[in-house]
Amino acid sequence: MSSGVIQCVVLGATGYAGSELLALLHKNPHFSVVKAFGSAEREAIRWRELAPQLAAHSSLMIEPWDMAQLDHVSVQAAFLALPHAASADIAPALLARGIQVFDLSGAFRFHNACDFAQAYGFEHPAPTLLAQAQYMLMPWYSAQAEHSVYAIPGCYPTASLLALKPLVDAGFIQGTPVITAISGVSGAGRGANPATSFCEVSMKAYGVLQHRHQPEISQQLGCDVVFTPVLGPYARGILAVCTVTLTEQGAVTNLQAHFQAQYAEHVLVQVVPAPPAVNHVAHTPFAHLHVAQKESTAVITVAIDNLVMGAAGQAMQAANQVFGLNAYAGLLP
Numbered sequence: 046m047s048s049g050v051i052q053c054v055v056l057g058a059t060g061y062a063g064s065e066l067l068a069l070l071h072k073n074p075h076f077s078v079v080k081a082f083g084s085a086e087r088e089a090i091r092w093r094e095l096a097p098q099l100a101a102h103s104s105l106m107i108e109p110w111d112m113a114q115l116d117h118v119s120v121q122a123a124f125l126a127l128p129h130a131a132s133a134d135i136a137p138a139l140l141a142r143g144i145q146v147f148d149l150s151g152a153f154r155f156h157n158a159c160d161f162a163q164a165y166g167f168e169h170p171a172p173t174l175l176a177q178a179q180y181m182l183m184p185w186y187s188a189q190a191e192h193s194v195y196a197i198p199g200c201y202p203t204a205s206l207l208a209l210k211p212l213v214d215a216g217f218i219q220g221t222p223v224i225t226a227i228s229g230v231s232g233a234g235r236g237a238n239p240a241t242s243f244c245e246v247s248m249k250a251y252g253v254l255q256h257r258h259q260p261e262i263s264q265q266l267g268c269d270v271v272f273t274p275v276l277g278p279y280a281r282g283i284l285a286v287c288t289v290t291l292t293e294q295g296a297v298t299n300l301q302a303h304f305q306a307q308y309a310e311h312v313l314v315q316v317v318p319a320p321p322a323v324n325h326v327a328h329t330p331f332a333h334l335h336v337a338q339k340e341s342t343a344v345i346t347v348a349i350d351n352l353v354m355g356a357a358g359q360a361m362q363a364a365n366q367v368f369g370l371n372a373y374a375g376l377l378p
């Protein structure tokens with residue numbers, strides 16, 4: 046258990062995930078944001094000008110990123126909501142200053158450098174850190190070993206793993222699970238891009254059989270999966286539809302009861318009686334999970350907010366638990 050308020054910095058605070066995280070940190074009495082940064086190229090801007098819906102009463106300035114600014118403050122934690130390459134470059138210098146790093150990018154989610162390079166298309170600048178990083182899929186987190194870099198899972202992997210891990214771990218699945226997951230366009234970040242502009246988006250699969258979240262999901266499950274992401278015409282949320290073939294034991298098990306038992310202690314994951322919609326969870330830290338089964342087939346549907354449960358919310362819970370605090374501080378009233 047940590048004593049006192051934890052001083053922290055947020056990098057990538059002008060982005061969608063970083064701004065959401067600032068809002069959660071401001072609601073969390075155990076954390077104090079001493080500095081927030083955009084990229085080095087950006088002029089300083091007041092957070093409330095950028096995100097009035099999140100920051101109406103805040104006077105926090107978001108400053109251009111400059112490592113030297115950390116010489117004048119003492120912080121225990123840094124939250125990185127940055128592009129993958131920027132996180133991989135900046136994290137080692139923060140760790141060298143004794144700062145615990147919570148990284149929302151994909152920079153530390155793979156255990157080895159080959160898998161990382163294959164998925165992300167560049168060599169990791171600090172490959173030795175990969176083996177030291179802890180993957181923070183929160184229902185499976187246990188504070189057994191000390192780490193200093195914490196990898197927050199991707200948004201699609203979070204939704205997919207909540208659906209599949211309880212079944213794979215119990216030996217209830219045979220064959221290859223098939224995941225089709227639809228995401229709102231905030232999943233692509235705030236940067237302007239014609240492919241994700243309002244007038245261009247309709248409904249389109251992308252990264253078919255080559256999306257970098259496929260190996261992340263496989264690594265965590267220990268089995269292959271077919272993963273198809275789809276871009277949908279809405280702002281927030283992911284709906285992951287996961288279809289599996291059950292083993293004999295899986296087929297005779299009440300899977301709803303199995304999921305309820307799995308998540309009984311995890312209030313953010315709610316097993317619901319009807320297939321969920323993204324609007325049920327948008328702007329909330331919750332995941333809604335529904336399972337239907339018929340003979341040897343099961344379809345598990347999970348809805349999350351990509352920026353909260355899929356990014357900032359899971360980072361908030363991770364930091365709470367690493368520092369021995371109430372897991373849901375900042376997340377639940």
Ligand SMILES: NC(=O)c1ccc[n+]([C@@H]2O[C@H](COP(=O)([O-])OP(=O)(O)OC[C@H]3O[C@@H](n4cnc5c(N)ncnc54)[C@H](OP(=O)(O)O)[C@@H]3O)[C@@H](O)[C@H]2O)c1
Nearest residue numbers: 057059060061062083084087126127150232234235351356
């Ligand atoms: N969006 C999601 O649903 C989601 C879900 C899970 C995980 N993630 C991951 O979270 C990270 C952030 O995603 P996002 O959607 O919030 O992206 P975003 O909206 O594009 O924001 C990126 C942030 O990083 C800053 N930045 C860019 N390059 C930088 C550099 N070299 N040094 C310092 N700061 C830099 C940007 O600053 P400027 O504004 O000044 O350019 C901005 O604040 C990504 O790794 C993403 O994969 C996102």
